[in-house]
Amino acid sequence: MATQYYYFTEQPYTGYDPAVQEEHPALRLTLPNSLYDSRLASELYNRYHDEYQVADEVGYDGIMINEHHTAPFCMQASINITGAVLAKITRRAKIIMLGNPLPVVDNPLRLAEELAMIDCISRGRLVSGVVRGGGVESLANNVNPAHNRERFEEAHDLIIAAWTRPGPFRWEGKHFQYRVVNPWALPLQKPHPPMMVPGTASPETVIWAAKHRYPYIVLGSFLEQTQELIQIYRETAEEVGYEMQPENIGYLIRCFVSDTEEHAQEQGKNFFWQNGALNKQPREWMAPPGYATVNVAGIRRLRAVSRAFDSLAYEEAQKNYQVVIGTPDQVIEKLRYVRDLLGVGHMCLWSQDGYMTHQDTVRSIELFGKEVLPALRDA
Amino acid sequence: MTMAEQAYQEERMALADTELYLLKGGNGRPFLVLHGVEGHEGWLPFHDALAANATVYVPAHPGYGGTARPEWLETIVHQAVFYHWFIERAGLAGLDVVGFGIGGWIAAQMAVMCPQNLRRLVLVNAAGIHPQESDILDIFILPWKQVIERGFYDAEACPEYHRLYGGEWQEFGGPREAGRTMSIRMCFRPFMYDLSLPGMLGKVTLPTLVVWGADNHIIPPECGRLYRQAIPGATLHQIERCGHWPHFERPEELAGVIQTFLAP
Numbered sequence: 001m002a003t004q005y006y007y008f009t010e011q012p013y014t015g016y017d018p019a020v021q022e023e024h025p026a027l028r029l030t031l032p033n034s035l036y037d038s039r040l041a042s043e044l045y046n047r048y049h050d051e052y053q054v055a056d057e058v059g060y061d062g063i064m065i066n067e068h069h070t071a072p073f074c075m076q077a078s079i080n081i082t083g084a085v086l087a088k089i090t091r092r093a094k095i096i097m098l099g100n101p102l103p104v105v106d107n108p109l110r111l112a113e114e115l116a117m118i119d120c121i122s123r124g125r126l127v128s129g130v131v132r133g134g135g136v137e138s139l140a141n142n143v144n145p146a147h148n149r150e151r152f153e154e155a156h157d158l159i160i161a162a163w164t165r166p167g168p169f170r171w172e173g174k175h176f177q178y179r180v181v182n183p184w185a186l187p188l189q190k191p192h193p194p195m196m197v198p199g200t201a202s203p204e205t206v207i208w209a210a211k212h213r214y215p216y217i218v219l220g221s222f223l224e225q226t227q228e229l230i231q232i233y234r235e236t237a238e239e240v241g242y243e244m245q246p247e248n249i250g251y252l253i254r255c256f257v258s259d260t261e262e263h264a265q266e267q268g269k270n271f272f273w274q275n276g277a278l279n280k281q282p283r284e285w286m287a288p289p290g291y292a293t294v295n296v297a298g299i300r301r302l303r304a305v306s307r308a309f310d311s312l313a314y315e316e317a318q319k320n321y322q323v324v325i326g327t328p329d330q331v332i333e334k335l336r337y338v339r340d341l342l343g344v345g346h347m348c349l350w351s352q353d354g355y356m357t358h359q360d361t362v363r364s365i366e367l368f369g370k371e372v373l374p375a376l377r378d379a
Numbered sequence: 380m381t382m383a384e385q386a387y388q389e390e391r392m393a394l395a396d397t398e399l400y401l402l403k404g405g406n407g408r409p410f411l412v413l414h415g416v417e418g419h420e421g422w423l424p425f426h427d428a429l430a431a432n433a434t435v436y437v438p439a440h441p442g443y444g445g446t447a448r449p450e451w452l453e454t455i456v457h458q459a460v461f462y463h464w465f466i467e468r469a470g471l472a473g474l475d476v477v478g479f480g481i482g483g484w485i486a487a488q489m490a491v492m493c494p495q496n497l498r499r500l501v502l503v504n505a506a507g508i509h510p511q512e513s514d515i516l517d518i519f520i521l522p523w524k525q526v527i528e529r530g531f532y533d534a535e536a537c538p539e540y541h542r543l544y545g546g547e548w549q550e551f552g553g554p555r556e557a558g559r560t561m562s563i564r565m566c567f568r569p570f571m572y573d574l575s576l577p578g579m580l581g582k583v584t585l586p587t588l589v590v591w592g593a594d595n596h597i598i599p600p601e602c603g604r605l606y607r608q609a610i611p612g613a614t615l616h617q618i619e620r621c622g623h624w625p626h627f628e629r630p631e632e633l634a635g636v637i638q639t640f641l642a643p
Contacts, residue, residue: 030520139520146564282522283550289559 001247003345005373006096007055007365008064009352011048011075011082017041025273026281028186029136035072044075047358053089054362057217058369062094062127062156064252064348067101069140073274080114087122096348097121098198098217099129103148104141108155108176112162112183119187126189129196129217130156132205135291136281146290149204151175163192196346198252201225202292203232210236210248216348217250220309223321226251226342245270250346253338254353255324257331257367266324266365269314273354328371335376347376386424387437395452395464400445401438405430408498409474410641411462412436413482415504415624416518418443418558420543425489425626428634433475438465440485442561444554455481455507455565455573461489466496473544475641477598478600479626481562484571487606490587491579500587501637502606504623509572510601516536517570518597519563530623532594539627571598581610587613588640590633592621613638 015127016035021027052063063086067079076082081099086095095118105111119126132152136176154173158181161171167182187193191281197209198217209216212234218226230249237244258264309322317323324334339347349368387404402422410433412426417587419439429435439445441452441461452461462485464609466472478486483505490500506515518526518643527534527544532540534540549555587610600617618625625633 025522142568144563144567146560146567284520284522288519288563289556290563 001343002377003247003339003347004061004094004363005376006062006064006094006346006348007052007060007368008066008348008350009048009051010046010066010068010073010350012353013041013044013072013075014273014355015044016072021275021280026285027073028068028281029140029285031070031072033070036328038212041075041375048075048352049085049089051352051358051365052086052093054365055369056090056093059373060093060349060365060369062096064096064098065088066098069104069137071140074216080118083115083118083126084121087118087125090122090125091162092125094127096124096127096196097129098196098219098348099131101131101133101137102155102159103151104133104137104143106143106153108158109162109171109178109183110161111155113185113223115159115193116163116183116185116187116334119189119193120185124188124193125194126187126193128193129198131198134285135287136285138288138291139285140290144290145288147175148291153208160192163187170305195251199229201229203229206232207236209233210244211240213240213242215248215250215346217252217348219252220254220322220350222309223338223341230342230344246343246345249342249344250348251338251342251344252348252350253324253335254322255331255335255349255351255368256356257326257328257351257364257372259327259363259367261326261330263360264325264327264330267356267360268318268323270354271317271323271350272314328367328375331368332372332375335372336379340378383386386427387435392465392469394468395441395461396449397441397447397452399438399441399465400567401436402426403434403436403563404458405433407433407437408536408641409434409436409471411438411466411471411474411476413438413462413476413478413485414440414443415478415480415482416558416562417555418561419445419554423626423630424539425630425634428630429637431552432638435472436471438462440482440561442557442564444557448561453564454557455484455488456492458485458565460488463493463496472496473498475499475501477503477637478505479503479642480623481506481566483507483570484573484576487576487580487583487610488573490583490585490610493577494583494585496586498518499641500583500585500610501640502587503590503625503633504592504595504598505589505602505606506566507573507576508602508605508609509569509574510599512601513599515571515602516597519567519570526597529596531624532592532620533627533628537628539624539630543627575610577605580606581611583610584612588637589613589615590625590636591615591617592623592625592628593617593619594621597623 015037065082067076068074121323167181171178195214197214200219234244256268387402392399395436442448476486483502484507589606591600
């Protein structure tokens with residue numbers, strides 16, 4: 001399989017001043033939603049959807065979407081709502097969900113039904129990623145952090161069973177129980193839509209993904225750390241009895257393209273629009289006690305990685321490939337380097353953030369589709 | 380401290396698919412002390428004060444570092460079953476019990492469950508009842524250092540605060556993190572209460588003392604009044620200039636109040 005390229009934006013809500021971070025523990029969870037203007041949100045949602053349509057038309061292989069709660073940096077409170085919209089307004093691109101936060105869902109059977117509907121409506125374009133969700137998602141949804149891992153695994157098993165085991169059957173689990181599992185919405189793709197797992201630092205998650213042979217997507221960690229995570233995948237795959245292939249691994253990288261270097265450089269600064277506030281959160285939000293059962297070291301590393309990005313100077317972030325910005329020729333060279341260094345079969349391009357305008361975003365998507373994509377597919 | 384070191388011994392007991400860790404000291408009628416949210420803090424000056432005329436048992440609840448959590452144990456009710464199991468196995472029926480915070484909730488549940496194993500009940504700033512006029516502080520959303528500090532009326536003036544929390548702050552791991560993890564496991568949702576508890580407490584006939592810190596900013600004093608109302612014949616004693624942890628802030632005064640209540 002040739003490397004696949006996906007368009008991504010978190011759908012940021014930009015109608016407030018990130019400087020308010022001085023008055024709050026973080027720009028999430030308890031940031032007062034009196035700062036939320038529904039009229040602006042309505043405009044932004046529709047604008048982001050329009051941009052997805054352009055990405056679909058110019059030939060991206062997929063559109064990556066995600067979900068966060070009480071988080072102004074990501075307006076998608078439900079990844080399935082965005083997925084359903086994409087199912088209807090796009091034609092070719094895969095719908096790459098990275099992903100549904102399984103532990104915070106109280107009814108995974110309904111999730112299985114919704115995903116099956118999206119797969120049918122999109123005529124089989126769903127890639128159904130799953131995540132544990134950061135600790136703060138457990139607080140936002142009031143789901144016990146001490147049950148996070150157990151609920152993740154049980155919800156996953158239940159969803160796969162709902163898709164693949166002929167119903168009706170009973171489910172008597174530790175966290176979920178159903179008298180009747182017999183959904184009248186089953187995925188078009190058989191035996192079920194492809195799965196994916198994103199992550200940033202936790203070896204626990206890499207190992208889980210590798211054991212299930214699910215592609216693992218590293219969400220923008222430093223290249224060296226990404227290589228370490230990929231190595232863990234490779235070793236786990238060998239233990240389980242298969243050889244890791246490029247399609248088993250992917251990487252999310254920030255990438256903005258423009259007609260001139262000068263303009264690209266100006267716009268690229270939007271990737272830092274929150275001045276690092278995203279990761280300014282108490283340890284108790286990121287990893288409540290019980291959330292990380294064995295992996296305190298992973299949590300430490302995650303925070304180290306996040307903080308390291310926040311503190312990078314703009315030029316430095318470009319030098320070490322955290323942010324790839326420039327004209328088509330400039331980004332082609334850099335993206336090839338990263339792709340080939342990591343050997344990944346999935347490249348997620350985080351191409352819109354902060355105050356980038358609709359016009360600039362569309363131009364970046366068009367340049368990527370018309371000039372960058374063909375070059376990357378050639379070599 | 381040398382007095383304290385000699386005043387107790389460590390014991391371990393195989394029980395209920397785990398090994399119960401406890402400290403034991405003093406002479407007299409058996410007295411069980413159930414710790415709160417963050418777990419066992421060793422042998423305290425408060426325990427010393429009690430040990431003058433009781434045999435004091437200070438266990439670590441299952442899941443709180445010293446004692447591993449058996450797979451089946453997930454809730455406050457399970458903890459109550461566990462301690463009745465301990466009382467019966469150790470032949471200590473008829474003992475007195477005091478519980479702090481979450482430990483108080485366990486003690487209240489024990490009194491509902493099997494009062495014949497107990498003689499008298501002391502609840503100190505106990506969790507378990509949902510207040511009507513205010514909220515229990517959401518300790519699981521605040522930076523933990525703030526929680527500790529808000530637990531005291533005057534942390535700076537408290538020697539136990541400096542002894543227990545004055546050293547290097549351990550942000551991750553360790554027995555206190557294990558304790559907080561178990562507290563989250565049991566008390567995350569609903570947060571720190573059982574709506575049925577006040578109703579069930581109506582059956583408790585044990586002599587009961589409820590103790591509250593007048594300046595408790597973690598569990599509001601209203602909860603002390605609700606406990607007194609729920610348990611027939613219970614008395615409420617308020618400690619002035621004291622927060623959530625009177626055994627740290629007012630160990631002598633607290634021990635005195637308890638000893639007066641327990642005196643035959």
